[in-house]
Amino acid sequence: MTFVFLGLFAILLALIVRSSLGQPRVFLKVLIHVLGGVVGLWLLNLLLTVIGLDIPINLFTILLVGLLGFPGVLALTVLQLLGI
Numbered sequence: 001m002t003f004v005f006l007g008l009f010a011i012l013l014a015l016i017v018r019s020s021l022g023q024p025r026v027f028l029k030v031l032i033h034v035l036g037g038v039v040g041l042w043l044l045n046l047l048l049t050v051i052g053l054d055i056p057i058n059l060f061t062i063l064l065v066g067l068l069g070f071p072g073v074l075a076l077t078v079l080q081l082l083g084i
Contacts, residue, residue: 016032
């Protein structure tokens with residue numbers, strides 16, 4: 001499982017480099033945000049295991065983290081459009 005998240009981290013870094021080189025499309029921004037949430041969950045879980053705590057990583061938590069990241073981007077976009 002760690003190799004899967006390490007692969008996602010490498011993909012996330014490649015997408016960030018790609019978006020910084022040019023004008024990123026909306027799909028690329030959403031993909032970076034979702035992958036950032038999933039990789040962040042993995043890194044937080046890795047840090048918590050050092051002190052003996054554990055977050056159960058299953059399909060539900062991965063989907064929840066991915067979906068909670070996406071509405072945050074939408075809310076930020078609406079606030080920027082409103083000028084707040």
